[in-house]
Amino acid sequence: MATIKKHAVVIGAGTGGYPCAIRLGQLGVDAMLVEKDKPGGVCLNWGCIPSKALISATKLAHKASHASKMGLKFEQPEVDMKTMQGWKSGIVKKLTGGVKSLVKGNGCEYVTATAEFLDPHRVKLTYPGKKADDIVEAKHFIVATGSVPIQIPGFEIDQKRIVDSTGALEIDYIPEEMVCIGGGIIGLELGQTFQRLGTKLTVLEGLDRILGACDADTAQVVARQIKSDGGEIVTNAMATGWTERDGKAWVEFKTKDGEKREVSADVVLVAVGRRPVASGFGLEKTGVKVSDRGFIEVDDQLRTNVPHIFAVGDVVGGAMLAHKASHEGELVAEIVHGKNRVNDVRSIPNVVFTEPEIASAGLGEEEAKAAGHELKIGKFPFAASGRAMAIQETTGFVKVLTDAKDNRVLGIHIVGPEASDLISEGSLAIEMGAFAEDISLTIHPHPTLGEAVMEAAKHAIGEAVHVMNKS
Numbered sequence: 001m002a003t004i005k006k007h008a009v010v011i012g013a014g015t016g017g018y019p020c021a022i023r024l025g026q027l028g029v030d031a032m033l034v035e036k037d038k039p040g041g042v043c044l045n046w047g048c049i050p051s052k053a054l055i056s057a058t059k060l061a062h063k064a065s066h067a068s069k070m071g072l073k074f075e076q077p078e079v080d081m082k083t084m085q086g087w088k089s090g091i092v093k094k095l096t097g098g099v100k101s102l103v104k105g106n107g108c109e110y111v112t113a114t115a116e117f118l119d120p121h122r123v124k125l126t127y128p129g130k131k132a133d134d135i136v137e138a139k140h141f142i143v144a145t146g147s148v149p150i151q152i153p154g155f156e157i158d159q160k161r162i163v164d165s166t167g168a169l170e171i172d173y174i175p176e177e178m179v180c181i182g183g184g185i186i187g188l189e190l191g192q193t194f195q196r197l198g199t200k201l202t203v204l205e206g207l208d209r210i211l212g213a214c215d216a217d218t219a220q221v222v223a224r225q226i227k228s229d230g231g232e233i234v235t236n237a238m239a240t241g242w243t244e245r246d247g248k249a250w251v252e253f254k255t256k257d258g259e260k261r262e263v264s265a266d267v268v269l270v271a272v273g274r275r276p277v278a279s280g281f282g283l284e285k286t287g288v289k290v291s292d293r294g295f296i297e298v299d300d301q302l303r304t305n306v307p308h309i310f311a312v313g314d315v316v317g318g319a320m321l322a323h324k325a326s327h328e329g330e331l332v333a334e335i336v337h338g339k340n341r342v343n344d345v346r347s348i349p350n351v352v353f354t355e356p357e358i359a360s361a362g363l364g365e366e367e368a369k370a371a372g373h374e375l376k377i378g379k380f381p382f383a384a385s386g387r388a389m390a391i392q393e394t395t396g397f398v399k400v401l402t403d404a405k406d407n408r409v410l411g412i413h414i415v416g417p418e419a420s421d422l423i424s425e426g427s428l429a430i431e432m433g434a435f436a437e438d439i440s441l442t443i444h445p446h447p448t449l450g451e452a453v454m455e456a457a458k459h460a461i462g463e464a465v466h467v468m469n470k471s
């Protein structure tokens with residue numbers, strides 16, 4: 001067992017940890033990134049990237065079978081799930097391999113091992129295989145251990161009948177029926193992926209609407225789509241257990257009125273949220289404070305109550321999003337290097353890859369009103385966009401919330417084609433403190449979907465040209 005000295009050790013090579021390590025390397029800090037599993041964390045291996053690969057492939061299949069109005073008749077696409085899964089895995093492999101090269105190429109050491117705190121200044125590294133453990137002593141630690149899916153009683157994950165997002169992403173056949181427990185981001189993104197291939201989808205949501213974190217009007221558009229594609233959404237439904245019968249899983253749930261119902265499925269996806277990983281690696285030996293909900297508590301520099309230990313990403317709470325984690329990781333690298341930085345962001349965009357996509361930046365309507373803003377709201381439907389018509393995706397709208405007193409942009413909510421890409425303009429606008437006029441007077445190229453953002457900003461101030469203004 002050797003004792004290694006480092007300036008900084010990053011624990012976890014997910015989207016919080018690896019950008020932190022890259023930036024530390026770029027800044028010339030003597031740093032080490034420790035990961036027990038594959039590089040890239042949930043996002044690259046079992047989350048964002050593989051799900052988006054499957055989503056885009058199934059969207060293409062769906063689009064091809066609905067192109068006859070455009071004068072294009074395709075045969076019903078033949079779906080080879082095993083090939084699709086292989087293609088998806090190839091993308092994951094390429095990206096995760098890239099992470100290791102980038103970390104090393106930028107001058108940060110990459111180690112495959114399990115890290116465990118021995119005290120606030122030392123971690124033990126246990127390597128896979130027979131290599132003896134090492135101890136690393138460091139001036140700074142960055143905890144980027146992420147989150148794992150929440151499990152619910154009565155639904156033990158076996159990754160066959162009862163799957164979490166990891167298992168759902170490995171399904172290499174088209175299930176006849178799928179039940180999603182939880183009408184949140186994961187349940188709907190993955191549920192609709194299989195729905196596009198012909199699976200009968202039932203969503204059981206405990207609350208009174210799906211996508212509780214999204215603007216209600218945008219969520220409603222997705223709910224309508226799921227239903228018009230033959231799916232069922234049961235709200236106020238609490239799943240209580242399941243039994244195996246006639247070759248199917250029968251999921252039992254209780255409705256608001258206490259009525260007990262059952263629905264059959266070939267596969268049940270449990271997607272009821274994620275919980276932070278703040279235990280199991282000796283954190284309690286450091287004195288770092290963890291909240292009642294299990295998140296590591298940090299200040300506006302992502303510093304814990306133990307000043308040389310930082311934490312970033314899902315483990316500190318807030319939005320559990322890869323881009324938020326990366327931002328925090330890079331910021332902490334600069335602080336560890338000695339720069340004076342604080343985590344001061346106005347907008348963490350939220351993107352949901354449903355059909356149609358939802359994306360938002362800044363405040364929601366209720367949030368803005370609760371903060372004391374009187375609102376002026378502009379809206380532009382994609383049904384009025386020439387580009388949306390040309391790509392046959394006219395469902396949805398852009399909604400811009402502005403402060404009635406000075407037209408400052410407070411929030412942007414989009415549901416519709418390429419919402420995930422369109423939102424970056426909204427996020428920049430909010431981060432820069434833009435007014436509706438800044439967006440409306442910026443020349444947007446024609447014919448593009450981005451014009452819808454400009455038109456919604458114009459609409460907020462009564463200057464829309466392609467929809468009627470409010471009288």
Ligand code: NAI
Pocket residue numbers: 048152181182183184185186187189204205206207210211212237238239271272273274319320321350351352353
């Ligand atoms: P979520 O928080 O989005 O949704 C979970 C849903 O399950 C909620 O609507 C909740 O009311 C419901 N629920 C909880 N317990 C239930 C029960 N017993 N029966 C029925 N419904 C129940 O969580 P999800 O979808 O698991 O996603 C986890 C995290 O991953 C999210 O915080 C999200 O930020 C992140 N994520 C982000 C993505 C993106 O940016 N596109 C994609 C996938 C995940």
